[in-house]
Amino acid sequence: MHVFVTGASGHLGSAVVPELLEAGHKVVGLARSEASAGAVSAAGAEPFRATLDDLDALREAAEAADGVIHLAYKHDEMFSGDATTAVDSDRQALQTFGQALAGTGKPLVGTSGTLQLAFAGLGRTGTEADVLESGPRVDAENAVIALADNGIRSSVVRLPPTVHSSLDRHGFIPTLIDIARKQGFSAYVGDGANRWPAGHTLDAARLYRLALESAPAGSRLHAVGDEGITFRTIAQAIGHNLGVPVTALTPDQAADNFGFLAALVQLDNPTSSMRTQKLLDWAPTHPGLLEDFAQGHYFDSPNES
Missing domain, CATH: 3.90.25 (UDP-galactose 4-epimerase; domain 1)
Structure with a gap:
């Protein structure tokens, strides 16, 4: 499968790209700088020079791919107090991918977080069945899931706050x-x-690959070990x-x-991944x-x- 990966040189991308390559997939990785492009090339993937704001470039890359894994997010802006910019950029990128993949049946794997369940105050262990109505990352998650109605095999991986390795x-x-x-x-x-x-980076990377390959449309998945x-x-x-x-x-x-x-x-x-483990025959194996x-x-x- 020819896979377009955003955030390919980041923490998660540096594990997801090798995971995909080892499984026989071809990977094209978004690279916003020469340093990022060098890291993508060193990993064995093909760099695609653009940023999350280059929507025409994102559309081109997604249309040429057999599937998309969206890892990139403007964390620097979010933590510096400019959360609106990060949220808007993520929304626009997802809309672009949705337009590029509509009606194709191709997979789109998005990224969210389990902390949204804590903000909701569930008062119990969160599960993949928990769906929230609104929130900055919630809106993006729900938008990805909704793409299942547009002929896209969309899924979302919810990451725990501690993805460690x-x-x-x-x-x-x-x-x-x-x-x-x-x-x-x-x-x-x-x-x-x-x-x-918490979840190990390499376990999360394997989950992203399995989601790309076989997650049913509209799946919410938890990359949780502890x-x-x-x-x-x-x-x-x-x-x-x-x-x-x-x-x-x-x-x-x-x-x-x-x-x-x-x-x-x-x-x-507290967050469970039991439904994810059963759905995709995935289990955490790393420390x-x-x-x-x-x-x-x-x-x-x-x-x-």
């Missing part, structure tokens, strides 16, 4: 470790009993590995310590988050993000 350089875990290094202590809020799910690790446990593991104390903060103290992550580190987000911590790669050198 030695490939993870700028995600939530490196950021939390960097905060703990700078503050001299690792922190959680309240009793730290709120839970975060259903829910208490945030206190995560903080304790970071503190242990850094050799710094672990501290409980009040909600009022969270912003000073965690910055833009203050609200997120207090969310309770869980705490096992990954024990391998040391997160703590070998300070985060350079």
Whole structure:
């Protein structure tokens, strides 16, 4: 299969592209810079020089492909406070892919997150059957699923907040470790009993490939290995590995310590992937988050993000 992948040189893309190539697919990867193009080429894929804002180029690449995996997102803009730009760019890219693939039966695999279920306040473990009405990433997810009615075999992979591995350089875990290094202590809020799910990068990459190859139209999929690790446990593991104390903060103290992550580190987000595992015969086989911590790669050198 000839697959067009956005975000091909990023954290997930650096695992998804090799996964696809090893399965015999041909990969064309979106590259917004010479450095990104070099990384895509080094991985064995063909770089396609454009950005998420080059809609004509995106349409051309999607029309030439047998399927699309959409990983790219303007995270820098979102975390800098310009969430509207990130959301609008993602929406326009998805609309373009929808127009290019309409009526073809070809697959489009989009990306979302499990944290949206935490914001919904389910009060229980989230599942693939949970569908929300609105929200920045929710609207994009629902738009992808709706494309199933337009002759596209569309699906969405919901990623947990911690997608971890030695490939993870700028995600939530490196950021939390960097905060703990700078503050001299690792922190959680309240009793730290709120839970975060986690998934290994390589397990997620395999799920994206399986979704491309065989996910039924309109599928929501969860790339989750650990259903829910208490945030206190995560903080304790970071503190242990850094050799710094672990501290409980009040909600009022969270912003000073965690910055833009203050609200997120207090969310309770237990999430199941049982339906995904049964649907696609997929199961996590790589180390869980705490096992990954024990391998040391997160703590070998300070985060350079």
